[in-house]
Amino acid sequence: MSSTLTLANFAWKNVWRRRLRTCLTLCGIGMGIGAFVALVGFSRGFEHAWLQLYESTGTDIAVVQKTFMNTTVDESADQTILRVPGVAQVSPMLLNMMDVTADVNALVYGLHANSFEFGPFTVSPGRIFREGQPEVMLGSLLADSLNKKPGDTLEIQGATFTVVGVYHGGSALEAGAVVMPITQLQRLASLEGKATAIHVRLKPPAPGESADQRMHNAQRAIEAALPGLRAVPAAERASNNQLVALAHAAAWGTSAIALLVGALGIANTMAMSVFERTREIGVLRALGWTGRRVMTLILVEAGGLGLGGGVLGILGGWVALRVLAAVPKTASIVTTSLAFSTLADALGVAVLVGLAAGFVPAWRASRLLPVEAMRYE
Amino acid sequence: MSESRLEVRDLRKSYEAGQIKALEGVDLAIGAGEFVSISGPSGSGKSTLLNLLGGLDVPTSGDVLYKQKKLGSEVDLDTYRAQHVGFVFQAFYLLPSLRAIENVQVPWVGRRSAGGVRADKAEALLRELDMGHRLHQYPGQLSAGERQRVAIARSLANDPEVLLADEPTGNLDSANSSKIMELLVGLQVKRNMTLIIVTHEDSIAGSAPRHIRMRDGRTVP
Numbered sequence: 239m240s241s242t243l244t245l246a247n248f249a250w251k252n253v254w255r256r257r258l259r260t261c262l263t264l265c266g267i268g269m270g271i272g273a274f275v276a277l278v279g280f281s282r283g284f285e286h287a288w289l290q291l292y293e294s295t296g297t298d299i300a301v302v303q304k305t306f307m308n309t310t311v312d313e314s315a316d317q318t319i320l321r322v323p324g325v326a327q328v329s330p331m332l333l334n335m336m337d338v339t340a341d342v343n344a345l346v347y348g349l350h351a352n353s354f355e356f357g358p359f360t361v362s363p364g365r366i367f368r369e370g371q372p373e374v375m376l377g378s379l380l381a382d383s384l385n386k387k388p389g390d391t392l393e394i395q396g397a398t399f400t401v402v403g404v405y406h407g408g409s410a411l412e413a414g415a416v417v418m419p420i421t422q423l424q425r426l427a428s429l430e431g432k433a434t435a436i437h438v439r440l441k442p443p444a445p446g447e448s449a450d451q452r453m454h455n456a457q458r459a460i461e462a463a464l465p466g467l468r469a470v471p472a473a474e475r476a477s478n479n480q481l482v483a484l485a486h487a488a489a490w491g492t493s494a495i496a497l498l499v500g501a502l503g504i505a506n507t508m509a510m511s512v513f514e515r516t517r518e519i520g521v522l523r524a525l526g527w528t529g530r531r532v533m534t535l536i537l538v539e540a541g542g543l544g545l546g547g548g549v550l551g552i553l554g555g556w557v558a559l560r561v562l563a564a565v566p567k568t569a570s571i572v573t574t575s576l577a578f579s580t581l582a583d584a585l586g587v588a589v590l591v592g593l594a595a596g597f598v599p600a601w602r603a604s605r606l607l608p609v610e611a612m613r614y615e
Numbered sequence: 616m617s618e619s620r621l622e623v624r625d626l627r628k629s630y631e632a633g634q635i636k637a638l639e640g641v642d643l644a645i646g647a648g649e650f651v652s653i654s655g656p657s658g659s660g661k662s663t664l665l666n667l668l669g670g671l672d673v674p675t676s677g678d679v680l681y682k683q684k685k686l687g688s689e690v691d692l693d694t695y696r697a698q699h700v701g702f703v704f705q706a707f708y709l710l711p712s713l714r715a716i717e718n719v720q721v722p723w724v725g726r727r728s729a730g731g732v733r734a735d736k737a738e739a740l741l742r743e744l745d746m747g748h749r750l751h752q753y754p755g756q757l758s759a760g761e762r763q764r765v766a767i768a769r770s771l772a773n774d775p776e777v778l779l780a781d782e783p784t785g786n787l788d789s790a791n792s793s794k795i796m797e798l799l800v801g802l803q804v805k806r807n808m809t810l811i812i813v814t815h816e817d818s819i820a821g822s823a824p825r826h827i828r829m830r831d832g833r834t835v836p
Contacts, residue, residue, distance in 0.1 A: 241734040241750070243713065243720040251712040521708040524671055525722040526697025526773060534725060608696075609672040612708075 249538040252511070263507040264547045270493070270500030271551020271588045276558035277489035279580050283559075285482045286577070291412060292437075292472035295355040297329075298453065299438040300475040301460060304468045310432040311467055313420070318463050319436055324456045326441040329353040330433035332423050336394050338416060344380055345415040346394070348423030354439055356405075359412075364388035364403025370421050375403040379413040392416075395426050438469070497591055500547060504595035508540050512599040519603050520611025529604035536600035537593055544592020548585045552576075555584070619683070620647040620777060620809045621668055626677035628663050633675075637663040639832035640677070647776070650803050650810045654820035655829035661813045662781055664829070668811065669702060669779045670695045681777075697722070701770030703799070705782035707762045709754040715741060715765045716750045722772040740768040744798065760791035767798065777809045778802070784819065796822065 253260050292300070301319060303311055316328040332348035349355060351369040365388075367373035374394075376386055381404040386392060390401045399418065406413075424430045438460070443452040453471055460469040512519070519532055556576060622645070628638040638660045645651055653661045666672040667679055670692040679686040686695060709718045719737035741750055744764045754762055763783065770778060780799060784792035796819060803810040812819065820826050828835045 241714075241716045241738065243717040243724055243733070245725045248713075248717075248721075248724050255712050517708070518710060521704075521710075522721065523693075524669070524696060524702050524708075525769070526693065527722075527725070528693040528697075531725040607672065609666050612671070 245535060245538060246542075249535055249542055252515070252535075253539050253542060256511070259507055259510070260543070263503045263543055264550055266503030267497075267500035267544060267547025267588060267591065268550030268554055270497040270591070271548045271584050272554030272558060273496035273551075274489075274493035274587060275552050275555025275576065275580060275584050276562070277493050278486075278583065279555060279559055279576050280562065281482070281485035281489040282577055282580055284485050288475075288482055289473060292475065294358045294407065294412075295329075295437070296357060296439050297355070297437040297472045298440040299456060299460065299469050300472060301436040301438060301464070301467050301469050302434075302475070304466060310429060310434060311436060313424075313431055313433045313436070315464055315467065316433075316436050319438060319460055322456065322459045322463055324441055324452060324459065325438055327354045327439040329355050329437045329439075330420060331355070331435055331437055332420050332427070332429060332432065333434040334423060334427050336416075336426070338380070338392060338394055339384065342380075342383065346423060346426075347412075347415055347417045348420035348433075349417060350420055355437060359405040359407045361403040361405045364401070367402050367417070367419055370419050372397065372399050372422060373402045374399040374416050374418045375405050376401055377413040377415045377417075378404055378406045380415060383414075397422075397426060435475070437472075497587065501591045501595040504540055504543050504547075504592050505598070507543065508536060508596045508599040511539070512536060512603045516606065516611050516614040519606055520608045520614065523606065523608035523611065532606075533600040533604035536603050537596050540592045540596020540600065541589050542592070544588040544590070544595075545585065547592070548588025551588065552581055552584055619644045620649070620681070621645045621811075622680040622683070623664075623668070624678045624680070626664070626667060626679065627675050628660075628667060628672070629675050636832055638667070638674070641832075641834055643827070643834065645809060645811065647809055648803075648807045649825060650800065650823050651812070651825045651827060652820040652823035653811065653813045653827045653829060654815060654817070656815070659829040660832040661829045663832075665779055665781050665811065665813045668777075669700050671702075697726075698773055699775055700777045700779060701773065701775035703763070703767055703770050703778065703780040703783045705785035707754070707759075707766045707786070709762055709765055709769075711754050714751045714753055715746060715757065715768075718754070718765055719768045719772055721769060737768070737772070740771055741765065744768050758791075759787050760794060763787065763791075763795050764798070767795075767802070771802070771806075774806075775808065777811070780810070780812045782814055783812065784814070784816065792816075792819070 301311065301315065303309065313330040316330050319325055319328050329349060334346050335343055336346050337343045351366055356366060361375065367375055374392060376384070381387065386401050388401055388403055392399050392401055420433070424432060440452060440456055443449055457469040461467065522532055559576070623641055623643045626638050626641040629636045641664060653664065655661045667674050670686050673687055681690050681695060681699065684690045686692060710721065713721070716734065716737050719740055720733050723733050738750060741747060744767060746761065746764050746768065749757060749761055757765065783799065784795050787795060799810060802808065812823065814820050
């Protein structure tokens with residue numbers, strides 16, 4: 239039996255004295271962290287899928303509007319971009335999210351049939367759609383989910399399309415998506431002549447030119463040729479496009495509210511604990527504990543509650559992501575893998591929330607005069 | 616008398632904006648290795664004096680000196696309590712969630728010293744007080760006399776030069792009272808500590824070589 243009393247096991251014994259209250263507090267902070275893990279994990283998965291999308295298609299630059307709310311550019315800008323030195327290929331892309339059945343919605347991409355973005359995909363069974371025709375290709379995940387194969391029809395926004403192929407490869411976003419001729423999607427979305435972005439593939443760097451220089455030079459040249467538009471490196475575009483930015487903002491905002499509720503739980507628990515242990519804290523001071531040591535003990539207890547809640551929350555968040563990944567409405571844009579950074583953030587946030595919530599009770603405990611605390615009834 | 620270890624000069628303590636005067640000008644000097652009892656009726660100021668001697672409270676006016684240095688200004692109160700003085704209380708004040716051997720280590724928790732050494736020293740202290748067979752019991756599993764022995768072991772954790780005991784036998788029956796007093800006096804001699812006991816029991820007060828009586832916040836001849 240270990241007989242050594244350390245600050246950590248002293249804190250643990252204090253917290254564990256009120257088991258029910260501790261468990262309820264852990265559940266409170268766990269729910270906050272669970273929401274954080276699920277929502278932030280979801281939004282980061284979404285961002286990662288976007289990055290994969292650009293990487294898999296070989297897109298180097300996305301040309302988009304400068305303003306946040308204006309989400310489309312004129313498709314005709316592609317010809318101007320194509321004339322910029324260093325640009326090898328361009329591909330206008332229109333993106334939307336639409337209902338493909340009563341229960342399932344999916345991302346819908348509009349592309350030209352000869353787009354370089356089909357490069358990494360294998361279409362089997364079936365073929366690529368014909369330019370301008372009411373034909374669609376389905377990502378393998380969506381095809382499975384809808385139980386569709388080439389020759390079947392699919393109704394989108396009241397228009398009927400023929401499924402001509404099922405494609406494989408690419409990101410989770412693409413595997414759960416519909417791809418159709420850009421002119422068809424422009425008509426469906428009433429965005430004739432418009433594209434969400436024009437994707438650009440660059441030529442290999444000239445001798446003596448680095449990849450960064452090549453990227454920088456092309457960006458400057460495109461923006462000079464098309465004032466009002468922005469040429470964004472693909473990796474950057476993945477993290478700051480409107481959909482990802484909104485997903486991040488919603489995830490952090492919702493998580494913050496849930497975390498606040500959890501923090502209030504810890505603050506209440508620690509305030510009650512200090513209140514109930516006032517005399518004990520006086521005894522500790524009488525035994526030579528400084529105010530700082532008392533404060534450290536209370537903060538270790540609060541931080542420990544945050545950490546425990548964080549671990550619970552990560553498990554809960556992971557289960558929530560598994561559930562979201564199994565639900566047809568969200569399956570196409572949810573990945574169940576949790577990035578290490580999300581887990582580290584969750585634990586960091588949990589401990590910080592615990593420490594912040596425990597600070598005031600800890601500070602008050604550290605200010606108690608020994609004799610006053612010991613007289614406390 | 617031997618060299619002065621603790622001294623108080625014109626010590627006064629009042630509460631509630633001066634409405635209640637607990638001490639009204641006490642002067643006292645207590646030597647190193649001395650055993651002193653303080654007695655008096657309830658409200659005479661004996662526990663207030665002990666609290667001020669132990670640095671648990673601060674005086675309204677006057678000074679407490681430890682080795683000729685003023686507590687609170689020349690000697691930091693936290694350091695004084697942590698390194699030079701030990702307390703034994705009537706109500707024991709053991710922490711209920713800790714075993715006996717852990718309670719003895721409480722003064723060291725959060726300080727830089729080897730954990731293994733701490734546990735060994737705590738065990739040695741408990742064995743010295745005939746508590747070797749109760750090392751891993753919780754306070755709730757101990758008798759009142761045993762609890763006070765654990766509390767005394769805890770008070771010795773920092774090898775104090777001054778041991779202050781506030782009614783140490785107040786919650787014990789007469790048999791246990793005698794044993795605890797024998798123990799305290801034995802430790803005082805063995806460790807050459809200054810022992811100051813506050814008590815309302817004449818037999819205990821009279822057993823000390825020096826007996827201070829208090830009434831209405833003052834010492835009386």
